[in-house]
Amino acid sequence: MRVWDAGAQILKLEGAEQLFCFPSTPLIDACAEAGLRPYVCRQERVGLGMADGFARATSGRHLAAFAMQSGPGAENAFAGLAGAFADSSPVLVMAMGLPKERAALHPNFDSARAFGAVSKSFERVTAPELLVPAMRRAVHALRSGRPGPAVVEIPGDVGPLEAGDISSYRQVPWVRSGAAPDDVDRAARAIVDARRPLIMAGAGVLWAEASAELRSLAELLDAPVVSTTGGKSAFPEDHELSLGAAGLTMGDPALRFIQDCDLVFAIGASLTRGSIVTANIPPGKVLVHSTNDPRDIGKSYFVDHALAGDAGLVLSALIEAVRDRLRQKRERRAGAEVATAASRWHDEWASRLRSDAVPINSYRVIDEFMREVDPAGAIVTHDSGGPRDMLLPFYRATRPHGYLGWGKSHALGTGVGLAMGAKRAAPDKLAVHFMGDAAFGMTGLDLETAVRTGLSTLSIVFKNSTMAVERNALARSQELYGARDLGGDYSDIAKALGLYSERVDRPDEIRAAIRRAKQATEEGRAALLEFITSDETDFSNFLALSK
Numbered sequence: 001m002r003v004w005d006a007g008a009q010i011l012k013l014e015g016a017e018q019l020f021c022f023p024s025t026p027l028i029d030a031c032a033e034a035g036l037r038p039y040v041c042r043q044e045r046v047g048l049g050m051a052d053g054f055a056r057a058t059s060g061r062h063l064a065a066f067a068m069q070s071g072p073g074a075e076n077a078f079a080g081l082a083g084a085f086a087d088s089s090p091v092l093v094m095a096m097g098l099p100k101e102r103a104a105l106h107p108n109f110d111s112a113r114a115f116g117a118v119s120k121s122f123e124r125v126t127a128p129e130l131l132v133p134a135m136r137r138a139v140h141a142l143r144s145g146r147p148g149p150a151v152v153e154i155p156g157d158v159g160p161l162e163a164g165d166i167s168s169y170r171q172v173p174w175v176r177s178g179a180a181p182d183d184v185d186r187a188a189r190a191i192v193d194a195r196r197p198l199i200m201a202g203a204g205v206l207w208a209e210a211s212a213e214l215r216s217l218a219e220l221l222d223a224p225v226v227s228t229t230g231g232k233s234a235f236p237e238d239h240e241l242s243l244g245a246a247g248l249t250m251g252d253p254a255l256r257f258i259q260d261c262d263l264v265f266a267i268g269a270s271l272t273r274g275s276i277v278t279a280n281i282p283p284g285k286v287l288v289h290s291t292n293d294p295r296d297i298g299k300s301y302f303v304d305h306a307l308a309g310d311a312g313l314v315l316s317a318l319i320e321a322v323r324d325r326l327r328q329k330r331e332r333r334a335g336a337e338v339a340t341a342a343s344r345w346h347d348e349w350a351s352r353l354r355s356d357a358v359p360i361n362s363y364r365v366i367d368e369f370m371r372e373v374d375p376a377g378a379i380v381t382h383d384s385g386g387p388r389d390m391l392l393p394f395y396r397a398t399r400p401h402g403y404l405g406w407g408k409s410h411a412l413g414t415g416v417g418l419a420m421g422a423k424r425a426a427p428d429k430l431a432v433h434f435m436g437d438a439a440f441g442m443t444g445l446d447l448e449t450a451v452r453t454g455l456s457t458l459s460i461v462f463k464n465s466t467m468a469v470e471r472n473a474l475a476r477s478q479e480l481y482g483a484r485d486l487g488g489d490y491s492d493i494a495k496a497l498g499l500y501s502e503r504v505d506r507p508d509e510i511r512a513a514i515r516r517a518k519q520a521t522e523e524g525r526a527a528l529l530e531f532i533t534s535d536e537t538d539f540s541n542f543l544a545l546s547k
Contacts, residue, residue: 002026003128003154006163007094008034010135014171016063018424020051022076025096026159027067039424039453041417044068046446048080049417050424051091057379057401057425059209060090060147063139064421067094070156074111078118079411084149085118086409087230088203090142093119097155100126111153120148128161132169144175146293147207176208178313179290187265187288187305188321194263194286197223202278203230203405204268204291210312211235211400214267217319222330224338226254228269229277229388229405233397240335244393245405246279249539251393252345253338254279258545262286268311273300277407279545290314349540353394356507359534362386362462366394368510369432369460373518375402378430379422382406383415383439385469386537387462391434393540401426413442419457420450430518432458437486438467444493450526451498458521459499459528461490468535494528505532 001009008030011019019031020039028038041047048066055064068077074095084091095111097103103124104110116122121141123134131154138150191197199221205214211234218225218241225235229247237244243254258264258279263286271289273280281287281301289297290307297306307314346353355361375397381404382388388407397403404418415433423431440461450457467474467484477483494501500520504513510531517527 001163002030002160003125003131003163004030004159005033006131006166007135007154008036009166010132010169011063011065011094012036013169014063014139016065019065019067020047020054020421021067022047022073023069025067025069027094027096027154031067041449042446043443044073044076045080045411046413046417046443046449048077048084048091048093049414050421052080052084052089053381053404053418053421054425055089055091055421056206056404056418057422059207059401060142062425063092064090065092065094068096070096070098070111071109075109078114080417081115081149081151082118083406083410083414085120087406088147088207089149090147091149092138092142093149093151095151095153096159097124097153099157100155103155111151115151119151121150122153123151124153124155125158126155128158128163131163132166136169136172139172140175143172146291176310176313177292178317179307179309181317183305183307184314184317184321187307188318188325190286190288190305191221191263191265191318192322192325196261197221197263197265198257198261199223199225200264200266200269201225201227201231201234202267202269203228203234204311205231205234206268206400208268208311209400210268210315213312213315213319215239217315217322220319220322220326220330222332222334224257224334226258226279228279229392229407231269232392232405233400233403234268236398237396238398240338243338244396246545247277247392247405247407248542249389249393250279250541250544251342252541253341255541255544256341257338258282263288266290267315270296271300272296272408275408277405282545352536352538357534358506359464359532360505360507360510362390362531362533362536363394364507365460365462365510365531365533366391369514370395372511372514373430375399378402378432379404379419379426381415381418381422381433383433383435384410384412385436385438387434387436387439389539389542411442412439415439416443416446416459419459420453420455423455423457430458430521432460434460434462436462437465437488440488440490441486444490445497447494447499447526447528448497454524456521456524456526458517459494461528461530462533463490463530464533464535466535468537471537491528491530494530498526500525500527501530503530503532
């Protein structure tokens with residue numbers, strides 16, 4: 001068989017059931033022949049985002065693969081690959097490369113040089129017999145240690161060659177490692193001795209499928225849990241110990257407990273100081289940091305206790321060590337403190353959440369959405385800017401992967417692909433992404449992909465006809481030239497693309513519109529709701545822990 005066909009067969013052996021892609025690469029037809037359905041997008045970074053969303057919604061347990069052509073295809077895929085790398089998403093990218101002798105010639109796009117900075121591994125298959133070891137190493141990179149994307153590039157003049165025998169290929173196993181017992185024991189002692197311990201949960205808890213262990217430890221310690229943006233949904237946010245998420249924005253309970261705790265146990269988080277998706281930890285705290293990437297330990301903070309290992313294994317070991325050290329059951333009081341802080345905070349925001357103003361306040365849309373949609377049956381994501389910063393503190397995610405949070409290094413429009421990939425992974429769930437005018441302008445036409453492929457997502461657009469979050473950055477440009485203003489009738493565009501769509505401009509129509517759009521998705525139609533909103537830019541505790 002050809003190298004293309006061999007690659008398709010290996011993807012199938014590794015459990016792939018589909019290929020997210022954009023033509024043209026012969027691998028697409030080879031995968032179709034092997035029984036892998038192609039999901040063809042309209043631009044490469046959206047297709048890579050679809051693979052990313054699929055990986056997130058399945059904890060990476062089902063192989064998420066994306067393929068594209070050389071040159072322009074590789075260039076357009078870069079942003080999606082950078083996003084997957086920033087959020088440690090295990091996506092396998094099958095890139096078609098230029099012929100070997102042209103790959104590194106100036107001014108050709110050199111994938112090896114460009115992709116090496118935003119992938120966990122990159123290999124160029126320069127001869128047919130190198131395909132099997134390259135694929136094995138790439139999948140191993142996906143499934144060991146900190147997840148991340150891997151790239152296998154097949155040059156255009158290698159793909160048609162005879163691949164030889166691949167019958168020896170076997171599925172690559174998952175590799176997990178735990179922390180040293182002595183490190184666990186010392187960390188457990190510090191956590192038990194703390195007066196006001198706080199748990200900070202990152203995306204590593206989701207990749208390790210360790211939400212049950214996280215909950216057990218929190219309840220054992222009576223310790224409140226705050227998540228990073230990427231870790232949101234790792235801990236059920238309807239639990240009495242949940243503080244919600246803390247990134248650029250956060251609720252008062254999260255802010256208060258991060259400030260007042262005496263120990264932070266960060267699990268599955270990189271703790272990148274200054275990141276927009278992880279709240280900075282104030283000085284003076286005892287810090288216990290657990291991650292499966294030792295490069296992150298001590299990167300931004302002095303760490304008192306370090307636990308290098310898989311989040312699930314570390315949590316299981318800590319539960320036993322903590323249980324052995326607790327001389328008596330902890331008095332349960334943290335939940336009452338959380339509830340009091342949450343009630344006061346919600347009261348302060350009630351005027352926005354229940355606003356009858358016209359244009360519609362975006363917070364009213366979020367509130368009505370939560371009243372209409374059961375979070376247990378939904379996967380929610382967002383786009384950059386206002387939609388993310390409004391949604392993060394207020395939306396309550398109650399199931400693992402019920403919220404796909406992101407923002408470290410991502411282009412506007414990422415939410416479109418993530419939602420479609422999540423819908424492919426969980427067809428019984430309502431897959432929703434919240435976006436603004438600018439994000440729609442980036443990837444709105446790819447909603448036609450949702451129509452064409454039967455991935456019935458729901459898009460919620462906050463249309464305020466401006467880039468409101470850039471108000472300070474473009475103040476003079478706006479005054480002189482209206483530089484922040486944006487236009488377009490997004491519901492009309494959506495109708496033309498084949499979606500069910502509505503434009504909503506009155507607050508009392510919000511909930512019924514959401515109900516109708518949800519019904520449309522249940523009937524197999526992708527849907528879009530365009531809410532005519534104000535230029536609200538008041539965010540909850542915006543940058544409160546930025547220093």
